[in-house]
Amino acid sequence: MPAPIALQLYTIRDVLSAGYEAGIRKVAEMGYVGVEAAGFPGTTPQEAAKLFRELGLTACGAHLPIPIGEKKNEVLDTAAALGVPYTVVAWQPPEFFTTVDGIRRVCDMLNEGSEVAKANGLRLGYHNHWAECGMVEGRPAIDYMAEFLAPEVFFELDTYWAKTAGLDPAEVLRKLGSRVPLVHIKDGPAVKDQPMTAVGEGIIDWAPVIRACADTAEWLIVEQDRSAKPDMMAEAQASYSYLVGKGYAHGKR
Numbered sequence: 556m557p558a559p560i561a562l563q564l565y566t567i568r569d570v571l572s573a574g575y576e577a578g579i580r581k582v583a584e585m586g587y588v589g590v591e592a593a594g595f596p597g598t599t600p601q602e603a604a605k606l607f608r609e610l611g612l613t614a615c616g617a618h619l620p621i622p623i624g625e626k627k628n629e630v631l632d633t634a635a636a637l638g639v640p641y642t643v644v645a646w647q648p649p650e651f652f653t654t655v656d657g658i659r660r661v662c663d664m665l666n667e668g669s670e671v672a673k674a675n676g677l678r679l680g681y682h683n684h685w686a687e688c689g690m691v692e693g694r695p696a697i698d699y700m701a702e703f704l705a706p707e708v709f710f711e712l713d714t715y716w717a718k719t720a721g722l723d724p725a726e727v728l729r730k731l732g733s734r735v736p737l738v739h740i741k742d743g744p745a746v747k748d749q750p751m752t753a754v755g756e757g758i759i760d761w762a763p764v765i766r767a768c769a770d771t772a773e774w775l776i777v778e779q780d781r782s783a784k785p786d787m788m789a790e791a792q793a794s795y796s797y798l799v800g801k802g803y804a805h806g807k808r
Contacts, residue, residue, distance in 0.1 A: 557769070560795060560804035561589035561615045563739065563778035567787045572596040578788075579606055585792050586799065586808030589613035591737075591776050592637060593645070600636035607637075611807075615774045616641035616711075616737060618682065621668040622675075631675050641678050641737065643711050644668070649686035652696040662703035669708045680709040680737065685747055688720030688727075695722060701731060710734050713778070714764055715741040715751070724759070728767035736773040740764075740798065741780070750783040753790045755797035765803045775804045 562582055564571060570578040575598045582590060590612050595603050607614050614637045621644050622630035634642050644665065651657040665681055672679040681687075681704075687697050697710075697717075712735045714724035728735055742757030743749065751757070754777060765775075777794045784790060798804040 557765070557803055557805050558738075558772045558775045559588035559613075559615075560586075560798055560806045561591055561613070561774050561776045562587045562791055562795075563591045563593060563618075563776050565593040565618070566777065566779045566791055568594065568596070570788055575603070576606055579603075579612070580610065581788055582791070583610035583612055585795050586806040587612065587777075587791075587795060588806055589615040589774060589776075591615055591643075591774075592617040592639075600633045604637045614639050615776070616643050616680075618643050618645040620644065621664055622671045622679070623664065623668050627671060631671070631677075634675075634677055639677075641680055641709070641711075642672060643680045643682050643737070645682045646684065649684070652686040652689060653691065655691060655699060658691065658696055658699045659703050662700055665708055666703075666705045669705055673707060678707060678709060680711050682711040682739065683713050684716045685720040688717045688722045695720075697722075697727065701734070706734075709736055711737040711739060711776075713739040713741070715739070715743065715745065715757075715759065718745045718759055719747055725763040725767040728764065728771075733771045735768060735771060737776055738768050738772045738774070739776050739778050740794070740804075741778050742794075750781050751779050752782065753779070753793035753797065755794070755801075761798075761801070761803060 620626040669679040743751035
């Protein structure tokens with residue numbers, strides 16, 4: 556069976572800000588199996604988790620800071636409230652990924668955070684954007700990350716940003732293998748500052764991408780950072796219909 560489909564809730568952040576419960580109910584009605592949390596406008600992690608359970612939505616992960624320093628307890632408390640197995644660091648400044656020393660600095664912080672996560676029954680991962688896939692001294696920055704990160708630190712590969720940076724996302728998935736349990740699926744022109752599209756309406760050839768992670772992906776997670784179209788719920792529905800209709804992911808509808 557193909558991997559289950561989830562929605563990264565950042566996609567519909569404006570909808571959720573206007574009414575969190577109503578927005579999540581619409582996600583469940585579409586047929587999504589899970590959600591990946593990213594902020595809780597107008598609610599709390601505890602109330603969000605209760606709503607997810609009521610609707611039969613699995614919280615497959617959450618985008619949270621590195622659990623070190625002053626953010627440590629916040630991250631651990633949020634993850635515990637949601638009951639997620641994975642916490643994902645979604646961003647580090649792009650300038651870190653322009654030198655090997657900068658990449659090592661990020662990886663050292665992630666490794667420190669991973670030890671905290673592991674001690675609390677969690678796994679820590681990292682979500683890339685374009686910078687992590689750019690070239691540094693003749694190699695993609697993400698290749699250095701794979702070397703510098705502890706083996707238990709996983710990647711949540713954003714296939715679109717890998718493509719935008721000039722890499723073949725299927726090749727990256729094959730190279731990282733089981734280190735990518737969560738795969739972000741988004742589409743568009745693969746041009747950094749241009750709007751994205753619903754999955755299936757952009758330039759990415761999805762068949763080889765799905766094949767490359769068929770044996771390793773635990774979740775395929777739809778995300779759309781921005782769109783030229785105003786209705787992000789319709790975009791989320793279109794992405795769901797494409798992926799499930801093609802047999803690339805399984806949903807509830």
